[in-house]
Amino acid sequence: METTSSQKNQTIVDRVVTRLLVDPTLGVLALLVLICLLAAFTLPVFLNGSNLYNLVNNSLVVMILAMGMTVVLVSGGIDLSIGTTMALCAGVTAAAMNFGLPLFAALLAALAMGALVGLGNGLLITRLGLPDFIATLAMLGFASGVLYIWTKGVPIIGYMVPEFYIVGGLTPLAGPLTLPMVIALLVALVLGGILGFTRLGTHFFAVGSSKTGAMQSGVRVERVRMQAYIVSGLAAAVAGIIMAGRNTNVPADLGNGYEIQAIAAAVIGGAALSGGRGRILGAILGAITLAAAVNLINLVGVPSSYQKIVIGGILVAAVLANRISAVVSGKVRQRKAMVLEGIPA
Amino acid sequence: MNFPRAASRALSTSGVPIAIALVLVVVIFQIISPVFLTPGSVRDYINNAIPILLLTVGVAIVIVAGGIDLSVGTVAGLSAGTTMWALVSGAPTWTAVLVGVATGLVFGLFNGLMITVFGINDFIVTLATLNIAGGLLIVLTEQVPLQGVTTPGFSDLVYGNFLGVPTGFWIAAVIFALMQFFLIRTVFGRRIFAIGIAPGAANVAGVNVNRVRLGTFVLSGLLAGAAGVLLASRLGAVQAFLGNGYEFIAIAGAVLGGVSLAGGRGSVWAAVAGGLMLATLQQGLRLNGVDPVYFSIVTGLCIVAGVVFDRRIQQLALGSFRKRAKGGPTPPAPVKLQETHLLGTGKQD
Numbered sequence: 001m002e003t004t005s006s007q008k009n010q011t012i013v014d015r016v017v018t019r020l021l022v023d024p025t026l027g028v029l030a031l032l033v034l035i036c037l038l039a040a041f042t043l044p045v046f047l048n049g050s051n052l053y054n055l056v057n058n059s060l061v062v063m064i065l066a067m068g069m070t071v072v073l074v075s076g077g078i079d080l081s082i083g084t085t086m087a088l089c090a091g092v093t094a095a096a097m098n099f100g101l102p103l104f105a106a107l108l109a110a111l112a113m114g115a116l117v118g119l120g121n122g123l124l125i126t127r128l129g130l131p132d133f134i135a136t137l138a139m140l141g142f143a144s145g146v147l148y149i150w151t152k153g154v155p156i157i158g159y160m161v162p163e164f165y166i167v168g169g170l171t172p173l174a175g176p177l178t179l180p181m182v183i184a185l186l187v188a189l190v191l192g193g194i195l196g197f198t199r200l201g202t203h204f205f206a207v208g209s210s211k212t213g214a215m216q217s218g219v220r221v222e223r224v225r226m227q228a229y230i231v232s233g234l235a236a237a238v239a240g241i242i243m244a245g246r247n248t249n250v251p252a253d254l255g256n257g258y259e260i261q262a263i264a265a266a267v268i269g270g271a272a273l274s275g276g277r278g279r280i281l282g283a284i285l286g287a288i289t290l291a292a293a294v295n296l297i298n299l300v301g302v303p304s305s306y307q308k309i310v311i312g313g314i315l316v317a318a319v320l321a322n323r324i325s326a327v328v329s330g331k332v333r334q335r336k337a338m339v340l341e342g343i344p345a
Numbered sequence: 346m347n348f349p350r351a352a353s354r355a356l357s358t359s360g361v362p363i364a365i366a367l368v369l370v371v372v373i374f375q376i377i378s379p380v381f382l383t384p385g386s387v388r389d390y391i392n393n394a395i396p397i398l399l400l401t402v403g404v405a406i407v408i409v410a411g412g413i414d415l416s417v418g419t420v421a422g423l424s425a426g427t428t429m430w431a432l433v434s435g436a437p438t439w440t441a442v443l444v445g446v447a448t449g450l451v452f453g454l455f456n457g458l459m460i461t462v463f464g465i466n467d468f469i470v471t472l473a474t475l476n477i478a479g480g481l482l483i484v485l486t487e488q489v490p491l492q493g494v495t496t497p498g499f500s501d502l503v504y505g506n507f508l509g510v511p512t513g514f515w516i517a518a519v520i521f522a523l524m525q526f527f528l529i530r531t532v533f534g535r536r537i538f539a540i541g542i543a544p545g546a547a548n549v550a551g552v553n554v555n556r557v558r559l560g561t562f563v564l565s566g567l568l569a570g571a572a573g574v575l576l577a578s579r580l581g582a583v584q585a586f587l588g589n590g591y592e593f594i595a596i597a598g599a600v601l602g603g604v605s606l607a608g609g610r611g612s613v614w615a616a617v618a619g620g621l622m623l624a625t626l627q628q629g630l631r632l633n634g635v636d637p638v639y640f641s642i643v644t645g646l647c648i649v650a651g652v653v654f655d656r657r658i659q660q661l662a663l664g665s666f667r668k669r670a671k672g673g674p675t676p677p678a679p680v681k682l683q684e685t686h687l688l689g690t691g692k693q694d
Contacts (some may be wrong), residue, residue: 008460018609038575045671078468100467124649126623128649128652128653128656129652129656130606130648130649130652131404131606133413133468134596134600134606134648134652135649136646136647137596137648138645138646139645140593140645141593141641141642141644141645141648142641142642142645142646144641145638145639145640145641145645146642149636149638149639149642183559214410250414257476260472260473260475260476263469263472267469273466273468273469274466295572303484303487305484305487306480306484306485308477308479308480308482309476309477309480309481310482311476311478312473312474312475312476312477312480313473313477315469315473315476316459316470316473316474316477317469319466319469320459320465322461323463323464337461
């Protein structure tokens with residue numbers, strides 16, 4: 001390929017920066033490495049084996065939520081109810097165990113609840129025509145109200161059979177490996193597989209990129225959107241099951257604030273709020289980055305009350321980077337097209 | 346549905362349906378519990394409602410311009426916090442009020458600049474500032490005990506008496522009147538509607554869309570600051586989680602008042618009526634001994650009901666419009682309203 005003068009003038013640094021900006025997953029990886037390096041120099045404790053192990057273990061719930069959120073974001077929606085749904089599903093599992101159901105049935109009940117909430121969101125959006133964030137905001141209020149009334153504000157306890165300690169990762173499965181790690185891996189493989197290799201995955205991207213275009217190509221847009229919300233509801237249920245095991249009790253405010261962490265992790269991982277862009281691997285790295293940042297400020301000795309501010313700040317920075325990435329990749333595409341047509345840039 | 350034309354026209358006027366519903370609900374509650382309309386009860390519940398009504402109006406202005414502001418609740422909480430902080434530090438009432446309003450202004454400016462300068466989705470920016478303001482209030486309450494203030498004149502902002510009516514009412518009424526005038530009678534106000542209906546067309550017509558959008562977020566921030574000051578004055582002490590969830594009630598109130606989430610439709614008094622409707626429901630449920638947690642479910646249902654009702658009314662109005670146009674040279678095409686506007690988060694690149 002013919003090299004133009006502008007490409008010759010481009011330094012290596014320029015090219016690396018452009019590459020990092022164009023591929024969000026590479027970008028978040030670079031951010032993660034940067035945080036780790038920064039931490040390694042200032043706080044050697046950070047790179048301690050047990051600290052890193054705890055960090056990954058702590059990020060798993062947000063990671064699973066972020067993967068579900070990524071599917072919804074890819075299809076052009078947003079799910080604000082994901083945190084509350086998680087708490088509701090945790091409550092359902094705990095209550096089912098207390099009711100005397102076997103573990104298997106209790107887990108199934110939580111999954112059914114998650115799917116039901118997802119279906120409810122989907123119906124509000126496609127049948128009643130509510131905007132995504134209003135429908136899921138209403139669902140957030142509704143679900144948290146249901147949980148408060150049901151538990152009367154008293155945390156659900158007494159469901160922690162020994163198997164539940166394994167489910168929550170408090171008792172490791174084999175060696176350092178915990179069941180939540182395995183579950184997160186499975187969720188990643190399933191959702192990554194769906195997004196990357198199935199027709200449904202392609203439809204998610206198509207609907208997120210252009211609803212009209214997808215509709216005109218014969219995609220059943222409303223059904224695909226509904227399926228995206230059911231996926232995020234199921235992801236919330238899986239996270240809720242783990243959360244019930246980890247927390248050993250289910251207070252009514254268990255899921256508060258998790259929706260913003262899930263959105264932040266997904267957006268750090270390169271999912272675009274305008275739809276049609278996002279990766280499961282990005283969500284995983286995003287969740288770990290978020291956990292690393294929180295871990296780091298805890299190690300430095302910043303009180304935990306600052307956590308909300310930090311997460312909010314990270315979210316702003318992530319969207320800003322995301323936006324810059326979109327602009328740069330657009331310019332790169334333009335330049336490539338110009339080179340192909342032989343126009344000197 | 347065969348509504349008479351006049352009725353359908355009246356119902357499709359922004360704010361009329363909610364006003365009728367409000368009167369009905371008040372009558373029903375008065376029949377159920379006769380203490381509902383006693384002067385003390387009314388004063389109490391309107392006093393409680395005023396800060397949220399201010400937030401409702403701010404959110405309504407942003408929604409009319411086609412945006413959304415989720416940060417109003419915690420910004421109001423933080424403004425209440427900074428107001429108290431100023432008072433605790435020994436500042437006079439007027440300085441404290443300025444500090445509170447300025448806090449709202451700073452957040453409004455930040456939201457608006459992030460959205461207009463960097464082109465970031467308004468929904469995500471305000472979600473982030475929701476957390477930042479909430480977090481700052483938690484930190485502030487840990488540093489300074491925000492209570493025990495006896496600065497003269499501060500509690501009079503809400504509890505004072507002017508012509509037999511509490512001063513809080515006067516302040517709110519003046520702000521609402523100013524906002525209504527601003528929205529209906531000024532060029533800037535009309536531009537807010539224009540960019541809500543069609544930003545592209547407004548741009549072509551010479552409206553600086555970004556500047557108007559920035560203006561709406563600044564207004565919403567200012568109103569949140571004012572709401573925070575009144576909250577601080579009424580409560581006399583500020584807790585760490587003050588304002589959490591108010592954005593939800595504010596959006597629900599605006600939507601109930603017929604402010605269209607697609608942008609371009611709504612008015613200040615309709616939003617106030619919607620907010621009053623929610624406050625009335627809350628008060629009515631409380632007087633009848635219903636657990637306050639049910640209110641969050643009621644609010645969620647009200648949002649859904651408001652949007653569905655809005656769609657029905659629009660179809661109704663469209664129907665009568667088509668009937669009138671029948672026989673004319675070119676009957677308007679059966680446009681499916683809302684469909685295209687309501688999908689997605691309403692952000693366009």
